[in-house]
Amino acid sequence: MTNERYAHHRYLLMTLDPVHPGAGGYRLGRVDLSIAREPGTRLPKIPGSSLHGAARSYAAYLYEKPKCAGQGQASSSNHCGDSGCPICYTFGYLKGKQMSSGVVNVFDAQILLFPVHSMLGPVWVSTPQRLREAGFDVPNGSPADCECWTTLKHTGQINLGWLMLDATGQVQIKPPDEWAKDAWNAVKDCIVLVPDSLFSHIVNSNLEVRTSVAIDPQTGAAEEGALYTYEAIPRATFLTAEVVLDDYSQKFPQNNRWENPLDVIRAGLKMMEYLGVGGMGTRGFGRIAIVGQPVEKKQEEIFKNLEAQA
Structure with missing residues (x-):
């Protein structure tokens, strides 16, 4: 792992279950609940915001600071904002009127190999x-x-x-x-x-398309008019996702679990192999696994590439 200010990691991910990164709301078309897509190509993707949020939540649970997950707004538990908290340092925090941005950028997971x-x-x-x-x-x-x-x-x-x-x-x-x-x-x-x-x-x-229906608790039969369909990225799809470190202060709190912010994000992504990402998690959806190790570009290589393109 790196202790540099800038670094770029590219992960290879594989879906262990169908994944439903919902687009939000009902849509007219082939299915009722569609998934997120690129506007230009119409290719499905897992948004970086979904990966970022799930990784933060799981890393917070691993560090035994669940209140440092989520948005940290007044309506819920505030983030701790502690200078010694690797979760708040890595992902940023919001505590009352105090706030700080994170030091990792998590980008959309794009389909690479589709079964x-x-x-x-x-x-x-x-x-x-x-x-x-x-x-x-x-x-x-x-x-x-x-x-x-x-x-x-x-x-x-x-x-x-x-x-x-x-x-x-x-x-x-x-x-x-x-x-x-x-x-x-x-x-x-x-x-x-x-x-x-x-x-x-x-x-x-x-794409995988599934049908569900609500059950009437009184009769135990399907409830009339409650049939709906939803789509998902199928099992065994390979995707790539990029994580960029911009550790401008380089004051990552020392602890026995992680050495730098990239360790924190990797721990969160690793937990998706068990807890998943996206919707329909209680219906057997969402698990993804990291394949191998991330391909890393260090600070010196990043700067060389930028100079070559100038």
């Missing part, structure tokens, strides 16, 4: 550009329209749900060393790369 049923069994769909941006070694270029590249030993056509594509080439994909773990090894030979123009259609056509 889809095919005639060859389950495959994980992505695009070359997404993998390159996440730090994977992928051949240059991109498949043509109506074509795909695969890591499967298969030639000819392959269906991705309802969509049939021509598999025109077998490729090798190398992940960052930090992510080359069991979860990656389980899917590395079942990957299909498609053009960016098709990825959103494939993802949105293969």
Whole structure:
């Protein structure tokens, strides 16, 4: 772990259950309760605010300071605001008229590999550009329209749900060393790369959709007019999320549990493997796991990249 002022961590996450990062309220369309999406691509995501809030809450429980979770407003328990509290230092606090911003920025978790049923069994769909941006070694270029590249030993056509594509080439994909773990090894030979123009259609056509209904306690039967549907990012989806440290004061309180703010955020993210993130948690939704270790860029590398782009 780093003790520098600036650092950048990129996490590889895998959903252990369907995840429902709700968009809020009812929407007209295919389902009643939709999930958060990017406005431009319409690709589902887990908002950084959801990850940040859950990580803070779980880290606060681990540190046995539950009142340091939440918003800290007058209507609820105030944050402690103690200079020796790693939770308030990392995530910021609001205590009466006193406030302080946090030192970690948690960004949206973006879909990297999306599981889809095919005639060859389950495959994980992505695009070359997404993998390159996440730090994977992928051949240059991109498949043509109506074509795909695969890591499967298969030639000819392959269906991705309802969509049939021509598999025109077998490729090798190398992940960052930090992510080359069991979860990656389980899917590395079942990957299909498609053009960016098709990825959103494939993802949105293969989201998990569930139906629930309220039960009338008097009769034990379904309550009339109480049927609703909701969608979720399916189990075994891989996502990437970035965490940036901006520790301007470098006065992280010393304790026996964590050495710096990045340790705090990682502990909170790790707890999502058990307690989950997003809605419908009591219905078996929400758990995500960290795959391997985060890919780290230290302060010196960040500055070099900025100078190269200037």
